[in-house]
Amino acid sequence: MVSLRPGGIYTKAQFQMELETLATCGMFEKVDLEGKTNPDGTMGITISFKESTWQSADKFRCVNVGLMPQSKPIEMDPDMTEKEKSEYYLRQEKDYKRRIERARPCLLPIPVHREVLQMLRGQGNVSARLMQKIMNQVQKWYHDEGYVWAKVMNFGYLNSKEVVFEVVEGDITQLVVQFHDKLGNVCEGNTHIPILRRELPKQLGQGHVLNIEAAKQALRNIRALGLFSNFEVNPRPDEKNEGGLIVEINLKEFEQKSAEVSTEWSIVPGHGGRPTLASIQPGGTVSFEHRNLKGLNRSILGSVTTSNFLSPQDDLGFKFEYVHPYLDGVYNPRNRTFRASCFNSRKLSPVFIGGPEVDEVPPIWVDRSGVKANITENFTRQSKFTYGLVMEEITSRDESSHISPNGQRVAPSGEISTDGPPTTLSGTGIDRMAFAQANITRDNTKFVNGAIVGERNVFQLDQGLGIGSKFPFFNRHQLTLTRFIQLKEVEEGAGKPPPPVLVLHGHYGGCVGDLPSYDAFTLGGPYSVRGYNMGEIGAARNILELAAELRIPVKNTHVYAFAEHGNDLGSSKDVEGKPTEVYRRVGHGSSYGVGVKLGQVRAEYAVDHNSGTGAVFLRCGERF
Structure with a gap:
């Protein structure tokens, strides 16, 4: 002191x-x-x-005196008679009792009350040192629970045996939202205030006690909106209310409109083997975004990608999307978002891949273009339900970009044959279809010192509507279950080591009805069965994947061992054209290996159990 x-x-x-x-x-x-x-x-x-010492006490009370009107103390006149002094002290005692009785209950829980009572009853006369110890105990609980603006203002005796502690807890008297321009001056913002308020925790509202975790949650929610380049939550004392806090939320908005051009230049040989101006191919991506339309967090996004802007029709890729949050209204607590997009994409099909004993198979590319509309309902920040409609045109092409109705094979003579399995449902190389799609994700995972633990379940359903080429009607469903099991309890906090984690993963996929080859389930690859190429194990109507991974923390990363198995459940023969059999794949396979996480990269050594050989792989992102 x-x-x-x-x-x-x-x-x-x-x-x-x-x-x-x-x-x-x-x-x-x-x-x-x-x-x-x-x-x-x-x-x-x-x-x-x-x-100072006081008589023994066997009762304890803690009250919140924040925001109470402060009465002006009556000063004692030194010329008072003994009777007047007695009346003065009596009036002071009554005023004190009235103040304590009018005070609000504090947040201090019953267990802490009991601890304090034990401290009081374990002493004879109560000393100032004991009072200081109790005060430290009370303030420690508040600060440990995140009420960092709480403090003990006074303590005394209410009755002959009751000790009273007066605290202010940091009551929020006002919540102020302010927008700032580029120079830091307060200005009028574009974003509607209800958009922001619905993202703030209730504990940050007027009439609640300010908790540091509520302030951190508010910052996370504001960041997730993606509307602000800078945002702060600043509490300051309310000069008109003792113990009160005014919480200021200061925001700086992004520019509403933005555009970006990224270029890549490919120089190809011209006449005589030297590059000329005509042979320089400028490629890249043009993207734009108009965010926060009408201040309601709606946005329009688009991007166009090509490897040659001078002749973009060869490989032009595009995506345009409209996002409409708060579908039921800003004031409706139901959190649904509508999205509509038109797109095209090109991917290498893993269905038409040769097995380990087959020479390299000419690739088949699958182009998709269409429109998609869906509604996403967020139950929590990680769990959600999405449902919508997809209409698309699918085109199968060879490596020369020609339409390819069938997969290609390499004949024993070395010639390329085009009599492989059909690539589309219609048999022409082009399919059109419409289907309903739904996905529900239940994610209860969390991070413990950087290691993910918990469980995640995902169920996806695609239902054909009988609209399109050959009136496709099908039901395609997938279920994924993943468990991250914490094997050891650890102390949580910054700089603390993460726990070892056992990951158990299962994935089932099945389809009934019309199944085009490009929608068949494939086995093998970095996100299926590691140690194999994409689709190397097989393509099937039904699949089952099982995996286990043990993660052991080492310094600032972790090493892991894994084992995986994939099986077509005997359904490869039910895919039209039997691509698994044609390309000599076995339909099942296992792998095991070890790896280490290096930032965002996974370095792994995996053994292909079918061939008994191993290889080193570098992968980006997470397997589970």
Whole structure:
């Protein structure tokens, strides 16, 4: 409690203030400050005191006196008679009791009350030192629970046996939202205030006690909106209400409109083998975004990608999307978002891949273009339900971009044959279809010192509507279950080591009805069965994948061992054209190996159990 420090230089007024502070704090009956001059001109200060003591107590009460009206204290006249002094003290006692009875209950839980009672009952007379210890205990609980603006303002006796602690807890008296321009000046924002308020935790509203975790959650939610380049939550004392806080949320908005061009230049040989101006191919991506339309967080996004802007029709890729959050209204607590998009894409089909004993098979590319509309309902930040409609045109092409109705094979003579399995349902190389799609994700995972633990379940359903080429009617369903099991309890906190984790993963996929080859389930690859190429194990109507991975923390990363198995459940023969059999794949396979996480990269050594050979792989992202 003493602010004087050796080596400091102080004035007489500062010494006097120090003495008054100690004498009026209520902890001491008597305080003396004595100074003695040393031969070298410095002073030695001695503070002697006698602690205050009170009679024993067996009751404890803690009340929140924040925001209570402050009555002006009645000063005692030194010329009062003994009777007037007695009446004065009686009136002071009544005023104190009335103040305590009108105060609100505090947040201090029953277990802490019991701890304090044990401390009081374990003593005879209550000393100032014990009161200080109790005060530290009370404030420690508040700060440990995130109420960092709470503090003990006073303590005393209400009755002869009851100790009362008066606290202010940091009640929020006002929530202020302010927008700032590029220069930091307060300005009028584009975003509607209800958009922001619905993202704020209820604990951050007026009438609640400010908790540091609620403030952090508010920052996370504001960041997730993606509307602001800078955002702050600043509490400050309310000068009109003792113990009250005004919470200011300061925001700086992104520009509503933005565009970006990224280019890639491919130089190809011209006449004579030298590049000429005509042979320089400029490629890249043009993207634009118009965010926060009408201040309601709606947005339009688009991108166009090609490897040659001078002749973009060869490989032009595009995606345009409209996002409409708060579908049921800003004030409706139901959190649904509508999305509509038109797109095209090109991917290498893993269905037409040769097995380990087959020479390289000419690739088949699958182009998809169409429109998609869906509604996403967020149950929690990680769990959601999405349902919608997809209409698309699918085109199968060879490596020369020609339409390919059938897969290709390499004949024993070395010639390429085009009599492989059909690539589309219609048999023409082009399919059109419409289907309904739904996906429900239940994700209860969390991070413990950087390691993910918990469980995640995903169920997806695609239902053909009988609209399109050959009136496709099908039901395609998938279920994925993943468990991240924490094997050891650890202390959580910054810099603490993560726990070892066992990952158990299962994935089932099945399809009944019309199944085009490009929608068949494939086995093998970095996100199926590691150690194999994409689709190397087979393509099937039904598949089952099982995996286990043990993660052991090492310094700032983790090493892991894994084992995986994939099986077509005998359904490869039910895919039209039997691509698994044609390309000599076995339909089932296992792998095992070890790996280490290096930032966002996974370095793995995996053994292909079918061939018994191993290889090193570098993969980006997470397997599960």
